[in-house]
Structure formats: C-alpha cells, structure tokens
Amino acid sequence: MKKTFIGFVVASAAFSQTPRAPQPPMKALHPLDESYLNWPVTPENKAYTSIDGQHLKGYVEEQAAISRRYRDKGHQFWGRIIGTEADNENAQWMMAKMKAAGLTDVHQQLFDLPPQWMPQSWSVVASAGERTLKLDSAQPTHRSVGTGPEALNLEAVDVAFASSADLANRDLRGKAVFFYSTDFFSRHVTVNDGAFKKIEDLGASAIFVTLMIPGDMKMQFYPVNSKVPTFALSYKDGLAMRDLIGAARGGTAPHVKVAMDVKMVPDEKTSTVWGTLPGATDETVIVTAHRDGWFEGANDNGTGVATMLGLAEYFAKIPQAQRKRTIIFLGTSGHHDGTAESGTWLSQHKEIFAKTALLINCEHTAATQLVQGNQIITKSNWASTLTWYVGGSKKLEEITMKGYSAFGVPTQEIPARSPAGEIGRIYMNSPAIQLIDTGLYWHSDYETPDIIPAPALANVTRAYAKIITDIGAVDLKDLQRPAGGY
Ligand SMILES: [Zn+2]
16 A cells, blocks of 8 residues: 555656746657668578668659659649649659569550549638638548638537537537547548538538647548538647637637639549569469559558569569569559549459469558657657558468568558458459558658658568568469458
C-alpha cells in the first residue's frame, strides 16, 4: 500500500498543472536521412546489396516532382492523378526507366476512361462576427458534389465525434457540420462508424471531418457517398473551427462560406505500362506497381514503383539462362479514381496468369515509423511496420518469411486475409504476396520523400528479389494455394 501511495505522489507531481514557460523544441542530432538504421546482411545474401536504397529513393523523388509540376500548373486537386498529363508523364518516365534497365517489349496499353471527377477549385471560409478563418486545409472527399455557381453560406455546428449520443436530438438541417475522428487509418466512408451517413440523414448541407492527427495536412478521403459537399480538414483547422464555434456558443453562430466547382471531365485516357524480362522458361513471375497517387504520393505509390524498378534492374543484370522464369513488370493505372482500368482488364484476362508462379504487388513499400505524441508527430529512424499478405503453399509462406527476416522487413504479427490495394481483383489467379504501409500520413500532402527511409526501401526490394530467386528452385504447383486457401 505504501509503495502505491509513493508512486501516486510522484505521478501527481509529474502531471502538475502548474504552467511552465514554453521551451524551444529540441533539434535532431543528425539529419534523419543519415540516422536511419541499416540492417546487416549476412554473406549468403550479399548479392542483393547491389540493390541500393538511395538510388531507389531517387525514383521516389522523381515521381514526387511529376506531382509537383502538375500542381504548379495551377491544379488545386493534384498528384499523379489518373487521366491527367501527370498520369501520362509518369507512364513515359516509367517506360524510359524500363528500357534503360534492359526490359523488352516495353509498351503502353491505353484505356479510355469514363468521365473523371475533377474539382477545378474550392474554398472554405468561416466567420464569426469580425473574425474570419480561412480553412486552407479543406480537401474535398473524392467524388464530393460541388456547390454549383453560388457559394453556400451555412451556419456552423460542431457534433464532436458524431456518435449516436453526440447526434441525439440534433437538428442539422441546412447546417455545415464539423466532426472529429480518432479513426486514424480510415480515409473512407466507414470513418467513425458511418458518421457521414448519420450526419447526412439529419439534414446537413455540408460536412467536415477532422482526423485527429496533429499537423496541418491536407488529406484525401476516398468517396464517402454523401450527397452534400464534404471535406476533410487538418487537425489545426479542425481545432480552430471547434474553438470558433465554442467561443460563439450562446450568441450568433459562426457561418461558413463554401464554394466548390466540380467538373466530370470526359475523354481522358490511362494505361498499363508493360515491360518483360525473358527467362529460361515460359513460366512467369508478375510484378505490379500502381502508378497513380495523391499529392506527392511518395509512399503511395512512389516507393512501390521504385521497388518494382529496382527488381527490374537487379534481375536484368543476371544472365537469362540463370533466371528460371520470365518476369513481367506492370505499371498499372491505379485505383484512386475508383474504376481501376488495369486491374479490371487483368481480371478479365485470366489467361495472363496461366503459368504464373508468383504475383508480387509493390505497394507503399517503405515509410518512416511515425509516433503520435501529445499534439505532435515524431518521425523515427526506423521503418513503419507493414501489413502483409501471402497467398500460396506452405513452401511459399516459408520462403516469403525468410526473405523478410533476412533483410529486417518489419511486419505485423498476423498476415492479412486478402491484399488491400491494387491486386484486389486479381490475386486469386496465382500465388501472390504483398507488403503495404498505410501510415498516419497516407493520402495526405505530408506523404513526401522526406518520410521515405532509403535503407527500408532497399530492405523490402532486396527481400522481394530474394523471394523471386528462392522460388526459382520450386515447381509452380508447389507454390500454389491448397484447396480453399486464401
Ligand atoms: Zn496504393
């Protein structure tokens, strides 16, 4: 009892409410890029160290630059957006890299796109009395409706976490409704147990969600299926809005002016980029990476594309006779537009996978572990832990896990039942594996090359190279899923 009491006193002192003078933030002792941990490689895996992390990170930076060029032409909705010139630029860029690596039959398979959701411009400004607050972080959820030519001017209300208790007896008709979420990794309709729908059903005229991830980031949500203009806000703007509404309580409510011009742009095209590395047999390994991404998309999917190109370069240097299987590299259109042209086409052409020993999806392969603290996010000098999927025989599971552990690839304890992301439509056509990171900055403008650890990018790429090499000693049928396997 006595011990507990002393512990309690110490803890109370540590959480003393006495205000302290603000202290200047501590600074890093080393630039993050120089302090990332390197995984030691054992002698039998030395060959894979020709896969260089800094070189691959250069590919991430080049893709981020394609996004910024598109943004700097005046596009408020930006990234390597499917159907735009940034899509074509990154396809041409990828083909040049594939040709330089020595792949054969490098070509672009074009697809016509249905009309694409392209918000042309938007603005959100709140006001309370004399005070105005520009909510610059406001980012429309994908496929959100616009406002038409007339801006909306709506009374702002705060519904906290939009739980059933928060929404009980609320009349939200004609209101701009702000809510908050600690559902950090949800960027879609499901956030906070279907909050968008609950709010809309109460009559809201505009909806704003703030994920409680410290910072001032713009965040792109997937479609949330609301029928009113819907936006994500940064933590900074979300809390400022909460305070504005709170300060006005009992008096005149703050108002929000919302303007958004949305066009559905017809006649655009996207593509799958193909490249082949012929092997000693007509059995194949297929390596995919989706080319699209929001904002700079350094991890989604700059790293995945870099990993795929790193594999192409590595295997192109090995004599054809020593490569058991032909390797097909696919830069796919992606899925952020919702229609996923490459994936849809591949799902309709199962014959492509008739002799496929392994499908490897390179998607969000390396990001810095971000640690959420009190009102801040701290970057670490190690890679974030990846979600992983392996669909095949016990032998394939073994080879895969050996590959990851040889290069210190951190994974969650339990693999995923199915692979989230680009190969969702095709993974059951052959044995398949993937690693994927969807961290705190995923789908935001904070997802920059600055959070991509070159050593981790090398580790994942080396692990995939080892897995491709190691399955070379295994018959195709011995890699396949058992009946009823995932
Ligand atoms: Zn992705």
